Amino acid sequence: MKSLRDTVIGETVKVVKLHGEGAIKRRIMDMGITKGVEIYVRKVAPLGDPIEVTVRGYELSVRKADAEMIEVCN
């Protein structure tokens, strides 16, 4: 299984499932990362974390620890 964390910069992936629960999961989903949506990994912050992705036409920053719970496929 591949997570958003493992996705390299410049790649576009599709969300398969969101793991975890509670506030963080809800927040991530509220921001539009839901099953089936396409995510483009745009860049990594200069210090290596967090990452910036494009989802539903806007820019979102997600910590790698949180990106780990987003299961994706190419």
Place this chain on the structure above:
Amino acid sequence: MAEKKLTIALAGNPNSGKTTLFNALTGSNQFVGNWPGVTVEKKEGRLKGRSDVMIEDLPGIYSLSPYTMEEVVSRNFLIDEHPDGILNIVDGTNLERNLYLTTQLAELGIPMVVAVNMADLIEKAGDKINIEKLSKTLGCPVISISALKGTAIRAAAEKAVEVAEKGQTAKMAEFHPSVETALKALGDKLTGVPENLKRWYSVKLFERDDKVLERLNMDVSAINDIISKVETEMDDDSESIITNERYEFISRSLEGCYRKKGSGELSASDKIDQVVTNRWLALPIFFLVMWLVYYVSISTVGTACTDWVNEGVFGDGFYLFGNGRDAYTEAMNDYYAANIFTDEVKANVDQAAAAGITGAEDIQAAISEGDYEAFDEAYGFYGSELDEKADGAYSISETVDTALEAEDVPANEDYGKWVPGLPVVLENLLDSVGCAEIVKRLVLDGIVAGIGAVLGFVPQMLVLFLFLAFLESCGYMARIAFVMDRLFRKFGLSGKSFIPILIGTGCGVPGIMASRTIENERDRRMTIMTTTFIPCGAKLPIIALIATALFRGSSLVATSAYFLGLAAIIISGIILKKTKMFAGEPAPFVMELPAYHWPTVGNILRSMWERGWSFIKKAGTIILLSSIVIWAGSKFGPSGFNAELELEESYLGMFGDAVKWIFAPLGFGNVKAAVATIMGLVAKEEVVGVFGVLDFEGLTQLAGYSFLAFNLLCAPCFAAIGAIKREMNSAKWTWFAIGYQCALAYVVSFIIYQIGSVLTGSGNLFGAVLALLAVIGIVWLLIRPYKESVKLETVISKG
């Protein structure tokens, strides 16, 4: 029939242009406050030209989930106050995510109008939104507006009033058939809920929303069967199912309504971002921006303005537009050269300098430069030293006093348009009405000095707030958090904590207030607690005093003070984030990086003024009051009122005497040091006033440094404490913050003094052992194992 008042709630995502729209609709007719019990700002205002319509500006939110303060106050307002209508502003360049909130608002059964903002930008990008079709799908009026240019905002507001009057509600999003069946079953269980809120409550029950279950006095077990059935069928938890369904609904709705040109070209914002958050350039650009903010607001413009307020308006006075200042300075230099810098004075000062009297060299330097201001300062500091040493052999006070009391001293008024300072004007006024000395001194030294202490900060703060407002509204603030997050997270702070700390080097009050930009409550509290550790502008005189009096003016003292402050922030961050108070809910860092845009001047100025004014109101009263109390304490004693009362004979001095034992283990258990520390609570620079250079004689360097460390780290001045209280909005947290700061200051000073004493061969064993234990305790707190609660339990296995 009496006119009915209408309330329209203005709701929308952050960065959707909501504030701009609110300002445009209400003009200056606004009331700013806080939502009860939380630090979320509450704003309302009357619609321009319609005094019967009140617009309630809800916080910028992405959702109506129960997880953030902003969302909870918004939904409580919508449910409990039941406004007559909702004006939902959505960002047209980011429709999908913005409409997510719209689907939740629609379920509240409140008449709604959707205003699609940034219509001009959409057109420019070549995209098309079919407003009519969108309106049909959403089942409510949709109006295309531009909040920035003011296009159609009036129409949108009037439409909202119209639907509110008609009670015309929007269509609700339809979900998957299985979900709908479950929602219907849940709806049947609801009793005593208004018909129009039924859908909302059903959905919340389906999500197992704690706050709603509590409100309905229901137990989750009663509805679990219905929900789990759908959860098993759709292989997800109920909350996620609803979120998914909402986005599904939006995607369906937008088909045919929204056409993106999809050119794949980079927008201007993308291009800026490529540079600003570039792997190599991001940090240099960040430091450049910070340096600029610091340089302009703290070292140049802000300081100049603050000096003008302190020395001009609340001092002797000032020249209008500076005309005449140079002429006056020249005249004064000439006068001093002729009457004060006489051969006799020079000889005395030279002898004193040769004999090594403290400060004589400073006076000597001022005389040789012929600079009257430098002389006044040095003489004010060290003049009495010359009087006292060697039975007054070096004294120059007679010459100085005679010269300054003479008739022909150059008068300010003669050299330009001189505006006398408030204290001077008031003093003359009080004298002319024959006011009693005690009242006069109260007004001048207690009240006016207090007001001056408050207003002195204001110019510097306004400049800082201007920068903050700009950085926030142009979109760079979010990038700061993005760039710095990794570093600051380690100390339990947020990427945005850098700004409060940087501003704190100027003044802690705006620093603490700047912590507002940190959304996460835990990070914000941590930032508030640690910001004042960094030496602020008012602490610099204390550093200078200790450095001059005990360390021969070594610049290492100042440098070490900043390091001490930074170390205190880092250590506190690491220690505190492991405590129970800061544990708890994990802090999600899922942040939108809004497109860069040029903010409007009006919005920036308004934001600056709102912050500045709230400081004047809140902190002003505290400082004024404490200033009066401290004044009274130092001028009254058992012998009654006396303007020239010796410190030891005043109530304040007696209080200092009573508490001085507390500071004995830190090496400075004397009355003056105790009083100075108390005075520091009014304003840190007051410490210097009580504690002249001369009082340090006999004090060891170690005790002096321990005194410095304590005063740098302990509770900040009342103005800053007021700011802490306001930003924490909780008595418990305020006391915790102040208690922690004082405790840390005490422990650090104790360690410095006791261990230092042992190293210099004068310590006692008991103190040293205690200090060593304190060091071990801190180290343990730093490295003790801790499980970061941010981590989520399920993590996808690699491979």
